[in-house]
Amino acid sequence: MPTSASVRPALNHLQQLDGIRFIAVGMVLFDHWMVGRIELPLGALGVTIFFVLSGFLITRILLSSKDKLSNQPNGGIGKYLKTFYIRRTLRIFPIYYLTLFILYLVNEPPVRRTIGWLALYATNLYMARHVSWMGTVDHLWSLAVEEQVYLFFPLLLFFVPRRWVPLTAGLMIIGSVALRYVLYQARMPWFIGYVTMPACLDSFGLGAIMAFWWLYERERFGNVFSRTRWLWISIALFIIVTTLTKVLPAIPDSRGWAGHHNIMSDVWERLAASFIGFFLIGRAVIGFKGPMKWILENPVSQYMGRISYGLYLFHNFVFNVFHTQPTHFTVRAWRRLSEMMPFLNSSYFFQFSFYLALTVALATISWFLIEKPVNNLKDRFSY
Template identity: 80%
Template sequence: MPTTTSVRSTLNHFRQLDGIRFLAVGMVLFDHWMVGRIDGLPLGALGVTIFFVLSGFLITRILLSSKDKLSSQPNGGLGKYLKTFYIRRTLRIFPIYYLTLFILYLINEPPVRRTIGWLALYGTNIYIAITKSWMGTVDHLWSLAVEEQVYLIFPLLLFYVPRRLVPVTAILMIIGSIGLRYVMYRSRMPWFIEYVSTPTCLDSFGLGAIMAYGWLYRREWLVRIFSPATGVWLSIACFAVIVYLNNWIAVDSPRGYHNVVSEVWERFAASLLGFFLIGHAIIGFKGPMKWVLEHPVSQYMGRISYGLYLFHNFIFNVFHTQPTHFTVRAWRRLSDIMPFLHSSYFFQFSFYLALTVVLATISWFVIEKPINDLKDRFSY
């Protein structure tokens, strides 16, 4: 049985993963604020998928390590295993999420008022699937709903599945997820139902789980796979080919961009990119990429990435933000004072980014970090 020290050593912090978080959330913000300027390049979807792969790796690593540590206790330590995991997840995720919902409800944000029950229960993606419609400024919360629903399933799944069958289970998740996307595509369901449903996202989490298994029990295999940068470059090339095929097919397809390539294979290609990117970051990038991922700005932005993602849609969204929204009015007033700001969208983008970073910074230091520090009382 692993000692406490060895368990802790498997749960060490990977510095470059904060840089990966920064890249992923940057893709989402860039995509959501640049709609109409970068058509055909699914950066937002890629960023979210990288987060899913990262979550699959981190929670699988945590849960399997905890299971190993508690295996000699009665019932395999199931009670402490679940208690520790959910307390730590609750401290990290819930406070700022529910505070945000509370404030938006008080100021009468329409979709929050209308769907507060679904939002409170992390059922955003289910609401979208049932109503076959997007929700407005809370659309982006579908991915947080997926994460929470996975957190309900993964702990018990990984506790009861024998260690040797974890890779097989992850492979079945990958195959099942891709297959389900194909079935939903053939059923001609609205594309966004397939996009936001938890079962159709499981290939990302499955790849993350395989990576965690390799880190814990097949370290030499993991090093051989991820040490060369070949996998990163090949996965980037694969994703680029998928994007090119999607755009090419979209010209003549009656379903446009939402054809079989994008609905079935794009997420898997993005998951592979995330798999090799994260895997190489675990081993450690060298050269320019090391500088990017470990730069203080990347590290800081990765640390506050949860707040950046949570708040950015309320600061500005091309599709949903009304001309009377306070951030739009503030921008107009500022640009009227300094007319040169109208010369490039770069200035407007930077304005919204600055507001989001300031808000996420306040959230991190005032709310998230003090509460997050309480996790030390509930160690694995």
């Protein structure tokens, strides 16, 4: 059993993971703002990488905390849960609820209409129940998935014996893929298998396996992730799956939803994307060398990774290809700016850069005025 002294190094900050956050959120922003120009599943890949990363980080935290508290009455479950949930609350809730409050005050339609669902982190459940997207708050489904995982995963890891953690994670992976297959065979709308929490658990399961190896089987961790070829193989697998998605015939959606969907996109794409996250994150934990090291560790990547929560949270409200109205303040500001400097209309690059600059500015303000000061309070509740 690890001692508390051996637990702390396992929780040290892993610098290159901030760079991974930057890559993942960059994929999401690029995908959402380039709809109709470039059709690649980069947004889905970015979200999946975040899920694998969350699975790794929370499993690492929870298992380390469980080890540290194991000599306390009842295994220290009270402190174990209290510390985890307080730290998660301080990190996630303040800026999320402040954003909802402000958008409610300015009468953002989907926020006004579904505020109860949003407040309960049930965006994905609303989508599944009503078989409908939610406009500018669509992207909050992934935050809902993470919060729902946090509801059961700490208890699961506490009561499952350590030696059974990999098996448990493996069952999460198998069960998630099987659920997506069942939904596909039942011809349910494809996005139900995309946004519901149980259908995302293969990503978290792979992250949990990675954390277990990092904590207790470090030699295996090194053997698997020190070889970059596995990352390239996973990327090739993802390309094959996405190519087959386009090549194989589309299955008509029962409710007429647009898009080219079949068994590859609806069942296997997330698992293939999860393997990219698995090998990318594992290699970053060990530490990339060469050009990739610079990409992940340069000051821009590190900073953008730190503010990635704000970037993800705000970007859809700054601009959304499908839902942003011509009267929206960012669109009006862009129109005014391009009228003053007509050359800006020569390329979408300038408009993209404008929305990116606004999003970075908002995330920066959020980070320094709210997130960072609140995060500092977490030091009072150490693992």
